[in-house]
Every structure is written in structure tokens, then in C-alpha cells.
Amino acid sequence: MTQALSTQTVVAVIGAGAMGAGIAQVAAAAGHTVKLHDTRPEAAAQAIAGIRVQFEKMAAKGKLSQQAAQDAGSRLMATPQLSDLADAGLVVEAIVENLQVKQKLFSDLEALVSDGCILATNTSSISITAIGAALKNPQRLAGLHFFNPAPLMALVEVVSGLATRPEVANTLFATAAAWGKTPVHAKSTPGFIVNRVARPYYAEALRVLTEGGADCATLDACCREAGGFRMGPFELMDMIGHDVNFAVTHSVWRAFFNDPRFSPSLIQQELVDAGFLGKKSGRGFYNYSADAGKPLPATAPAQFPPMDIVVFGQSTAALALVERLQANHISHTRSPASGDSLASGGGATVRVTDGRTATRCAFETGTPNTVLIDLALDYSRATRLAVVVAAQCDPAAADAAVGLLQAAGFAVSVLQDIPGLIVMRTVAMLANEAADAVNQGVCDARAVDTAMCLGVNYPCGPLAWGDAVGLERIQTVLGHLAHTYGEDRYRTSPLIQHHVFAQKAFS
Numbered sequence: 348m349t350q351a352l353s354t355q356t357v358v359a360v361i362g363a364g365a366m367g368a369g370i371a372q373v374a375a376a377a378g379h380t381v382k383l384h385d386t387r388p389e390a391a392a393q394a395i396a397g398i399r400v401q402f403e404k405m406a407a408k409g410k411l412s413q414q415a416a417q418d419a420g421s422r423l424m425a426t427p428q429l430s431d432l433a434d435a436g437l438v439v440e441a442i443v444e445n446l447q448v449k450q451k452l453f454s455d456l457e458a459l460v461s462d463g464c465i466l467a468t469n470t471s472s473i474s475i476t477a478i479g480a481a482l483k484n485p486q487r488l489a490g491l492h493f494f495n496p497a498p499l500m501a502l503v504e505v506v507s508g509l510a511t512r513p514e515v516a517n518t519l520f521a522t523a524a525a526w527g528k529t530p531v532h533a534k535s536t537p538g539f540i541v542n543r544v545a546r547p548y549y550a551e552a553l554r555v556l557t558e559g560g561a562d563c564a565t566l567d568a569c570c571r572e573a574g575g576f577r578m579g580p581f582e583l584m585d586m587i588g589h590d591v592n593f594a595v596t597h598s599v600w601r602a603f604f605n606d607p608r609f610s611p612s613l614i615q616q617e618l619v620d621a622g623f624l625g626k627k628s629g630r631g632f633y634n635y636s637a638d639a640g641k642p643l644p645a646t647a648p649a650q651f652p653p654m655d656i657v658v659f660g661q662s663t664a665a666l667a668l669v670e671r672l673q674a675n676h677i678s679h680t681r682s683p684a685s686g687d688s689l690a691s692g693g694g695a696t697v698r699v700t701d702g703r704t705a706t707r708c709a710f711e712t713g714t715p716n717t718v719l720i721d722l723a724l725d726y727s728r729a730t731r732l733a734v735v736v737a738a739q740c741d742p743a744a745a746d747a748a749v750g751l752l753q754a755a756g757f758a759v760s761v762l763q764d765i766p767g768l769i770v771m772r773t774v775a776m777l778a779n780e781a782a783d784a785v786n787q788g789v790c791d792a793r794a795v796d797t798a799m800c801l802g803v804n805y806p807c808g809p810l811a812w813g814d815a816v817g818l819e820r821i822q823t824v825l826g827h828l829a830h831t832y833g834e835d836r837y838r839t840s841p842l843i844q845h846h847v848f849a850q851k852a853f854s
């Protein structure tokens with residue numbers, strides 16, 4: 348197994364901004380002498396003063412001994428000249444996100460450091476291969492992509508360019524692990540793992556919003572309360588900033604030669620054009636001015652539960668529904684699986700979405716009173732559930748279905764009849780993108796799930812989630828979305844197709 352760099356190795360960090368300071372803190376805490384360099388006068392010294400305050404705070408909280416905090420602080424030094432970095436065994440670059448500027452810096456460094464020195468870049472979007480092209484020896488360059496804030500976020504993507512020597516990537520992997528991080532290997536492709544696989548989380552929500560499926564507050568609430576995501580897509584985009592989020596989407600889309608999978612949203616373009624950049628500008632999808640209240644999600648008014656509830660089959664959704672009805676003392680009967688139906692009552696048939704609209708499903712199954720429910724991460728614990736109602740559905744039957752779900756303890760949000768609702772289509776597309784990343788050799792299945800759980804706090808890795816939903820169901824949902832939109836965007840990953848035919852799970 349490849350060894351981590353010893354703590355005797357001097358680590359140089361170039362760029363003392365948000366990321367460079369965080370990386371310097373991590374390396375110093377791990378025992379390295381760290382030389383911090385920035386072209387802005389005083390930037391490195393100021394960053395070091397800030398890091399020392401962090402170490403003192405950690406000592407005050409008992410996370411570090413006083414001595415350890417002092418030692419870690421004293422291992423940091425500001426170096427005004429690039430030539431001061433000649434003795435570094437590892438250089439981590441965290442300067443401005445610009446290919447030419449990074450290339451120039453690395454070729455200057457190449458002339459300075461020893462042959463054995465590893466060069467790493469924290470770039471979040473530039474090709475490692477392209478940065479390396481400016482070097483005489485691109486084999487020693489790799490991406491070492493930390494997440495913000497670096498001292499707190501566990502994930503590090505170790506990114507290999509076309510020329511990167513495997514031992515270099517392996518040494519960085521072992522070193523990141525020795526620094527207390529959870530590294531994953533990735534190939535240099537647009538967005539690496541996280542910034543690529545996360546795209547559908549924003550893209551599907553923007554699509555649903557564009558098509559009038561529901562408002563932002565309702566969709567956010569469904570993603571949190573049914574999907575188990577920590578933040579809904581709209582509040583998250585507002586927090587990231589639309590300028591940043593749109594630029595990443597745009598750059599991934601362009602880098603994939605305009606693949607419709609990644610096409611940006613006109614709504615987000617409008618927000619950027621308007622300067623409604625999110626929280627930082629006081630307005631994005633939401634209004635952050637002091638007098639603006641937070642909008643509430645649309646929640647269906649209380650309805651009586653039907654007297655004739657039947658729950659069908661043994662699916663996880665059915666078992667959770669029974670458990671919840673029992674807990675609320677709602678009378679119901681059980682029946683063996685009946686096609687794809689989950690429950691019935693008051694004339695309504697309730698099914699879990701398979702990616703069709705309720706109207707299409709009603710038509711194709713000959714069941715006019717069709718109500719579809721969304722995917723939940725855990726049907727026994729979800730507090731809210733989105734539903735869609737077929738155009739053919741009798742309003743009294745729709746109310747009965749809502750009453751049935753409310754009786755089971757769900758707050759119900761009735762969306763317009765969009766295909767795949769919100770959580771199901773999002774999870775299907777996340778799993779699809781994760782599968783394509785694996786299929787194209789960007790990373791392995793374990794890495795993609797680890798990366799998404801640690802890099803963006805997903806409640807479940809997309810491939811494990813796809814397994815839990817059932818890959819056949821994911822394929823069906825994607826197939827129906829592709830049919831509805833007639834777009835290549837929803838094409839099913841060949842790896843999902845393969846796993847369905849091989850009856851194999853990812854985990």
C-alpha cells in the first residue's frame with residue numbers, strides 16, 4: 348500500500364483565500380510544516396493569524412490540547428517569495444480559478460522545487476490534464492479537491508489527469524487519509540464526481556418549477572421532508588449563490604459538449620441577469636429582506652379519511668403505510684399485491700409514481716381516479732408527501748386519497764400533474780448520473796456514494812438509493828421521462844440497463 352507523505356515533508360500552500368487557508372490549517376494540524384504563499388501582500392500572514400485563532404478555539408473546546416494548538420500554530424509560516432517554497436515536498440495550489448494563471452504558476456514551480464515534489468491543485472472545475480499540459484513533468488500533478496470549509500468537510504477528491512502517475516494519486520490519497528479526510532479517487536472529467544453528479548438535484552427542481560409543478564417552498568419542503576435532503580434545491584441554490592451555481596452548471600454543460608443532460612435553466616439565467624444572486628444579494632428564489640417572511644409550503648387542507656381503505660402488497664411503501672395507519676388507529680384492510688396499486692379508498696387508487704403523469708397512468712391503466720404519490724427516502728418517517736391527481740379523477744376521490752394519506756400522518760402537497768413528481772425524478776436522475784460516472788470510469792460505485800454523502804450531505808448515496816428504490820423502477824421512471832419529453836437528457840445509463848438485465852445491485 349502506498350504510504351502517506353511523512354510529517355517531515357514541508358507542505359506549501361499557494362493562495363491564502365478561503366480554500367488555501369483551510370487546507371493550510373488541515374496540513375498544519377496533521378503535523379506538517381506549512382508554508383503559505385499569496386501574491387496579495389499580508390494575505391498569508393492574515394490567514395495564519397486566523398488559523399491560529401481557530402486552533403485556540405479548538406483548544407478552548409477541548410478538541411486539542413493547549414500544547415497541540417500552539418505547536419500546530421507555530422508550524423505555519425507566511426512566505427512572501429515563491430522561491431521560499433523550494434524545499435516543499437508537496438505543493439497545494441488554491442489560487443484564482445483560471446487555467447493560464449494556474450499553468451504559469453506550476454511551470455514557475457517546476458523550475459524551483461525538487462524532482463520528487465508532488466504538485467496538487469485544488470481546482471474545482473479546470474481539467475487536471477489541461478493544467479498539466481504546461482509542465483515538463485505532468486506525471487507529478489494531480490487534483491486534490493477539498494470542499495468548503497476544508498477543515499470541516501471530510502471529502503477530498505483525488506483527481507488524476509491523463510498523465511498523472513498512479514503513485515502520485517495514491518500518495519495524495521494516503522496523505523489525505525492521514526490528515527483525517529475521506530479521499531476518493533476520480534478521473535479528470537468535467538465536474539469530477541460531486542460537481543457532476545449533483546447537477547440533477549438543481550436541474551430537475553428547476554424543470555419542475557419551470558413547468559409550474561409547484562412553488563419553491565413546496566418543492567423544497569418535499570425534498571426535505573420526504574427526500575430527507577438537508578436543504579431543498581431552491582434554498583440551497585440561494586445559499587450557494589446563483590452566479591456560482593449557474594457558472595458551474597454552464598461549465599459542466601459546455602465541457603460535455605452541450606450534452607442536454609446538463610443543460611442550464613432559463614430561470615437561473617434570469618436570476619443571474621437580474622442580480623438576484625440569492626442570500627448574499629438579499630434576493631434569489633426567496634426574499635431575504637428583514638420584513639419578508641419565509642413562504643410556507645402548499646399543504647392540502649384536512650380531509651376525512653375514507654372508510655374503505657385497502658393497502659395492497661408487501662412493498663416498503665405499503666408496509667410503512669400500514670404501520671402509520673395502525674399507529675393512528677385508522678381502520679383499513681390488507682390485500683395481496685394488485686398490479687402497481689399501493690392503496691385504495693373512497694373510490695381512489697393510489698400508486699407510487701413510475702415516471703408517468705397521473706393523467707397518463709389513469710388513461711393507460713383504465714383507472715380514472717388515479718392519485719400518484721412521490722418517492723420518500725423512508726416512508727415510515729417522512730412527514731410530507733407530494734401527490735399528483737389525474738385530470739380524469741373525480742374530485743371527491745382525490746380528496747379521499749388526500750384524507751387517506753393525512754390519516755397516516757403525512758402533510759400532503761398536491762402538485763400539478765408533472766411526470767415523476769419531485770423526489771422520484773430527482774433521485775432517478777442522481778442515480779443515473781452516478782451510474783454514468785462509474786460507467787465512464789470516472790470513479791467506482793463506492794466512491795460516488797461516499798462523495799455525494801460527504802461532499803453535499805445527501806442522506807443516501809445515489810447508487811445505494813437506486814438499489815433501494817429498485818433499479819428496474821429507476822429505469823422505468825427514466826424511460827417514462829424520456830418518453831414524455833422526447834429528450835436525450837433522460838436516457839438511461841447503460842450501466843443501469845446492464846444491472847437490470849443482470850439482476851444485480853450496485854451495493
Ligand code: NAI
Pocket residue numbers: 361362363364365366367384385386387390440441442443444445448452469470471472492493494495
Ligand atoms: P479566493 O479568492 O478566496 O482565494 C484565492 C487566493 O489566491 C487569493 O488570496 C489571491 O490573492 C490568491 N492568488 C491569486 N493568484 C495568485 C497567484 N498567481 N499566486 C499566488 N496567490 C494568488 O478563492 P478560493 O475560494 O479559496 O478558491 C481557490 C481555488 O479553490 C480555486 O481554484 C477554486 O475553484 C477552488 N475551490 C473553491 C471552493 C470554494 O468553495 N470556494 C471549493 C473547492 C475548490
